[in-house]
Amino acid sequence: MSTPTPASKPAPVVTCPSCKGDSIFAPSNKWRPFCSERCKDHDLGAWASESFRVPSAVPVPDELAGDGDTQNMH
Ligand SMILES: [Zn+2]
Secondary structure (H helix, E strand, C coil): CCCCCCCCCCCCEECCCCCCCECCCCCCCHHHHCCCHHHHHHHHHHHHHHHHHHHHHCCCCHHHHHHHHHCHHH
């Protein structure tokens, strides 16, 4: 009877997207691919504030295109 036991395999380590540190990518780390709850929280917060900031900073190209139409008056 031979039972393969990959238990000795080390847990894979990935780079934490938030702090760029080592993060254990295994079921034991419930915040993977982040290394900790704080890093996961921080990343989501930065993402949310960035998407909120975009709409007010983007100019409307439709208004610029309409400007050329006024020159074509008959
Ligand atoms: Zn981290």
